[in-house]
Amino acid sequence: MSSRFLKPTLRIYWAKELRSLLRDRNIVVYGLLLPLFLYPLLLFALSEVRALTAGMRERMEPAIAVADLPELETRLHEVVPPPRTFPLTGGAGEALASGVADLVIARSHGNGRLIVSHDSSSGPSRIALERFAPVIEKWRRQAESTALARATGWVERHEPTFVDTSEKTDSTRILLATLLPLILIVMCTFGATWPAIELTAGERERSTAETTFLLPLTRQDVALGKTLAVTSAAFVTLCVHLFAMLIAAGPLIAQVRGGTASIPSLAWQSLPLVLCFGLLLSLVFGTLFMLAGSYAKTFREAQAFVTPLQLLMMLPAILTLLPSATLDATTAWIPIFNAGLAFRAALLGDIDVQATATTLLSLSLCALLCFRTTVRRLSDTSFALGFADSDGIREKWS
Amino acid sequence: MSDEFPDSTLRTIGAGSEIDAGKRPHSIDGLESYAVMSIGLTKIFRRGERDEGLVAVRDVSFACSKGEVFGLLGPNGAGKTTTLRMLSTVLRPTIGTARVAGSDVRRAPQHVRASIGFLSGNTRLYPRLSVRETLEFFGRLHGFEGSELDGRVAHVIDALDMHEFADRRLERLSTGMAQKANIGRTLLHDPPVLVLDEPTSGLDVLGAAAMIDFVAEMRQRGKTVIFSTHVLTEAERLCDRIGILNNGRLHAVGSLDELRIRTGKEFLDQIFLSLVREDDASGGSDR
Numbered sequence: 001m002s003s004r005f006l007k008p009t010l011r012i013y014w015a016k017e018l019r020s021l022l023r024d025r026n027i028v029v030y031g032l033l034l035p036l037f038l039y040p041l042l043l044f045a046l047s048e049v050r051a052l053t054a055g056m057r058e059r060m061e062p063a064i065a066v067a068d069l070p071e072l073e074t075r076l077h078e079v080v081p082p083p084r085t086f087p088l089t090g091g092a093g094e095a096l097a098s099g100v101a102d103l104v105i106a107r108s109h110g111n112g113r114l115i116v117s118h119d120s121s122s123g124p125s126r127i128a129l130e131r132f133a134p135v136i137e138k139w140r141r142q143a144e145s146t147a148l149a150r151a152t153g154w155v156e157r158h159e160p161t162f163v164d165t166s167e168k169t170d171s172t173r174i175l176l177a178t179l180l181p182l183i184l185i186v187m188c189t190f191g192a193t194w195p196a197i198e199l200t201a202g203e204r205e206r207s208t209a210e211t212t213f214l215l216p217l218t219r220q221d222v223a224l225g226k227t228l229a230v231t232s233a234a235f236v237t238l239c240v241h242l243f244a245m246l247i248a249a250g251p252l253i254a255q256v257r258g259g260t261a262s263i264p265s266l267a268w269q270s271l272p273l274v275l276c277f278g279l280l281l282s283l284v285f286g287t288l289f290m291l292a293g294s295y296a297k298t299f300r301e302a303q304a305f306v307t308p309l310q311l312l313m314m315l316p317a318i319l320t321l322l323p324s325a326t327l328d329a330t331t332a333w334i335p336i337f338n339a340g341l342a343f344r345a346a347l348l349g350d351i352d353v354q355a356t357a358t359t360l361l362s363l364s365l366c367a368l369l370c371f372r373t374t375v376r377r378l379s380d381t382s383f384a385l386g387f388a389d390s391d392g393i394r395e396k397w398s
Numbered sequence: 399m400s401d402e403f404p405d406s407t408l409r410t411i412g413a414g415s416e417i418d419a420g421k422r423p424h425s426i427d428g429l430e431s432y433a434v435m436s437i438g439l440t441k442i443f444r445r446g447e448r449d450e451g452l453v454a455v456r457d458v459s460f461a462c463s464k465g466e467v468f469g470l471l472g473p474n475g476a477g478k479t480t481t482l483r484m485l486s487t488v489l490r491p492t493i494g495t496a497r498v499a500g501s502d503v504r505r506a507p508q509h510v511r512a513s514i515g516f517l518s519g520n521t522r523l524y525p526r527l528s529v530r531e532t533l534e535f536f537g538r539l540h541g542f543e544g545s546e547l548d549g550r551v552a553h554v555i556d557a558l559d560m561h562e563f564a565d566r567r568l569e570r571l572s573t574g575m576a577q578k579a580n581i582g583r584t585l586l587h588d589p590p591v592l593v594l595d596e597p598t599s600g601l602d603v604l605g606a607a608a609m610i611d612f613v614a615e616m617r618q619r620g621k622t623v624i625f626s627t628h629v630l631t632e633a634e635r636l637c638d639r640i641g642i643l644n645n646g647r648l649h650a651v652g653s654l655d656e657l658r659i660r661t662g663k664e665f666l667d668q669i670f671l672s673l674v675r676e677d678d679a680s681g682g683s684d685r
Contacts, residue, residue, distance in 0.1 A: 012538045016527070023526040023567075211521040213488050216512035216539055381489060 010221045010228075017199060017229035027194050031237040035187065039248030062128035065095050067106035069114075075139045076132060083132065092117040102128040105136065114140065174348070176249050178321060181343030183245065184238055185317035185336065188278065189285050189310045191237025195230045196289035200378070201302035209384040223378035227283075227371060230290055234282035239275070270346035273356070277339050277346075280363040284335065285313060287370035294374075294383050320344065332358035335366040433591050433622035434462040434485065438494030441480050454480040457494065458648045460641055462624060464590070467617050469633040470626040471670060472643035478626035479518070481643065482595045485624065486516045499591045512540060515584030518595030522580070525569035529560055529579045532568065533586055540587035554582040574605045581612060592616055594625035598632065610636065634666045642670060644677040 006014070021027050061081065065088040066073045073085050083103075088095065092104035096119045103125065104117040116136060119125040203209040212222055289306045296302035313336060319325060320340030327341035338359040345351055377383060439458040444451035455477040462468045470478045483489040485496050487507035496503045499513035523532050533551045542550055555564045558578045568576055584592065594613065598606035606629075613636050616623050627633055633640055634654065641651045650657060650673050654666065661672040 009539055012535065016524070016535050019531075020524055020526045206525060207520050207522040208524055210488060210518070211523065214486060214511055214516050214521060215536075216508055218508055384488065385483075 006228075007221065009217050010225055013215070013217060013221065013225035014228045014232075017225055018232060021195050021198060021229060021233050024194070024198060027198070027233065030194060031191050031233060032240055035237065035241040035244045039244045043248050043251055056127075060124060060127060062102045062124060062131070063100065064103045064105060064128065064132065065089075065092075065101040067104075069105060069107075071143075072105065072136065072139050075135055079131065079135055083128070096122075096125065103132060177344050177347040180242075180245060180249065180347060181320055181340040182317050184241060184278065184343060185281065185340055186314055187241040188234055188238045188281050189289075189313050191241075192230060192234035192282060192285035192289050193306055193310055195233040196286055197293045197296075197299055197302040197306060199226045199230060200290050200293035200383070201296040201299050204296075204384075205298050213381070213384045219379035220375060223375040226290065226378060227287055227374060230286035231279070231283045234286050235279055238278045238282060242274070242278075270349060270351065273346045273351070274343055276360070277342055277363065280360075280367050281336070281339050283367040284363070284370050287367070287374040288313070291370070291374045291377055294377050316340065327352060327355045327359065329355060329358065332356075333362045335362055338362055432461045432497070433464045433466070434468070434496065434498050434624060436460050436481070436485065436494070436496040439481060439484050439491050439496055440493040441477075441484060441489060442492045453646055455484070456646045458643070458646075459494075460648060460651050462622050462639075464622055465617070465620040466638045467613065467623045467625070467636050469637035469640045470624065470643055471628065471630065471633055471640055472626070473628065473674060476643040477646040478643055479595055480646075482516075482518070482593050482624065482626055486514055486593050487511055499589070512587070513589055513591060515587075515589040515592045516595075517580060517584050517592070517597055519599050520595075523568050523576065523583065526567060528565050528567050529571070529575075529582070530555070530564045532579060533582055536583045536586050542587070550586055554586050557585075558582050573601070574608075577601060577605055577609070581609075590622060592621055592623045592625075594623065596626055596628070598627065598629060630666045630670060640666075642673045642677075644674050647677065649673055649677040 062083040064076060064083045064085045066076070066085050067088040076083055076085060086101075088101075088104060088106055092101075092106060092115070095101040095104050096117060099122075102118070102122070104115075106115055106117075107113065108115055114136075116129070116133070118129040203212060213219065215222065217225075288309060292305040292309050293302040296305050316334065316337035317340045319337055325331070325337075325341060327338065327345050331341060332338045332355040342356055342359040345356070437459050439455055440453070441455040442451040442453050458477070458481055460468070470481060472478050480489060484491045485498055485503065487503050487510050491503065498510045501509035501513060503510050524535075527535065530551060533554055534547060537547045537550055555561060558581060560575075560578055560582065563571055563575050568579060571579065592613075597613070598609050601609060610632060613623055613625065617636070617638075623636075625636075637654070639651065639653050640657060642649045642657075650660065652660065654669075657666075657669045657673070658664065661669045663669045663672050
């Protein structure tokens, strides 16, 4: 959005609005500083929690009461670090309640089925179950296979083995490409909210709206200047989030899932397309929130108007997380939802030209509609004075 | 200083014309000698197409010569602010028009805004800009650049003695300091016409006195000043001519001496009450 295409007076007004916004502590904190510190802090906190829990697990020696299952007991001891096992003397509930055992493995007296008891309200009991349930399951399957082979000659090779051929970096890449659009859209709404309220209800609350209407500018220029300032703020927030996530998201996901901590190889050559979608979304959110804010008399009232709208805007973004959601000829027409899907496709380098073009067209039309409605509203005297300059005459007044 | 419109103009503007929302403004060409000329200004607020609406201002016509101080007096709700808002292009006249500093409020509202300095309790300044930044912003919008802009800003800061707080943000200034900054931005582009809507409202005694001095100085500098007030002593001291607005109508216009002769009263408060009561008695309150 080059300022060379704008009238000098409009440029001056836009710059003034941006300067005012950048001096608002809330906008700087939520729009610029938070994204820069949020992800590294999250990464740090996550790694600390992970290290702490891993350390706790390492130090912990779960106590497992096993009732007459020597083979399984041997298997349990193969786990590093091994648990402390002992024979079950009383009832399972009693052993768990008294804290003598974290896990109780016994056979049912009636049908002989294996029963693994744990206490979900106890942390050590939960950890013990999490660590040893796979061992128990593996033992069960092997025992079953062996028994079946003995009885029927069944060969274990019929047992299917599921293999994931993707590398860990690939799955991280897909996860990141799925999460990133949602986070970007949500953060873009946050980036647009405060500036939109500030330049609409904020102006009315401070009694500066009439001053603005007395500037030697047309009202359309005033509305345009405000729209540009809010869109710029929302877009900058989106870019800062993108930048911060680029740096921190790879290691973050690696922390959660394990694996390499490098930046996943997303199709960053699609970045211009991602930014283009981001700009259109910023315009849509900025203008919509300004429109809502322009009907409020105070900042607080505007927050009450804008928040439901903000949540509504997030809903299609959340739906992009559905595995079945893909960008096609139909979904490409649904604003915001299409942006999320197009973001994902672009980040994965899986661009369908027709669907992407439809998305761009749909978002542009939506942005244009929101923009025109908002400019019309902000050009109206009722925005500045709080009452309608309505005299029944439809006439251009600038 | 001419107080009257030429006869032909009076016929053209049709004093007491019917209120017709669809009527176009009358021609006002050829009257450039006036700094401000209001011709049949009428404002009706309607909620919808079928609503008859509230007539806030009805057929207000007056003219101010260059260098004149014109006071609009009236009780609360008389239509003073609405009239001044129409003159300063914040509101669009329903009928009639006005010419301010040579530009028509209907045809060239942007030019009107560039030619006036408007000051009221509702025109506060942007709190996150400093006084200097505010003046620079207004100066740039009025087309000043470089050394000319710097010179004007420095001159205004100097003239209003704002050196001490020129680089402080407006949100951190006292009411009096902020008012000085507001006067500064009004004067920065040296407008030929100043429109002041109850400029002393909300100010303390010192602030109000400074504002009165400011208007007096503007008169000396040859500016045309239109200001509304309900502080009659201010009007008595400053105004060359006074217009009494009541119930949206301009009931009387003239110099203080002319109004004295018309009402037979000595002091402005007596004159004012007499005219307002006279208007109410004649059914002027029927909006």
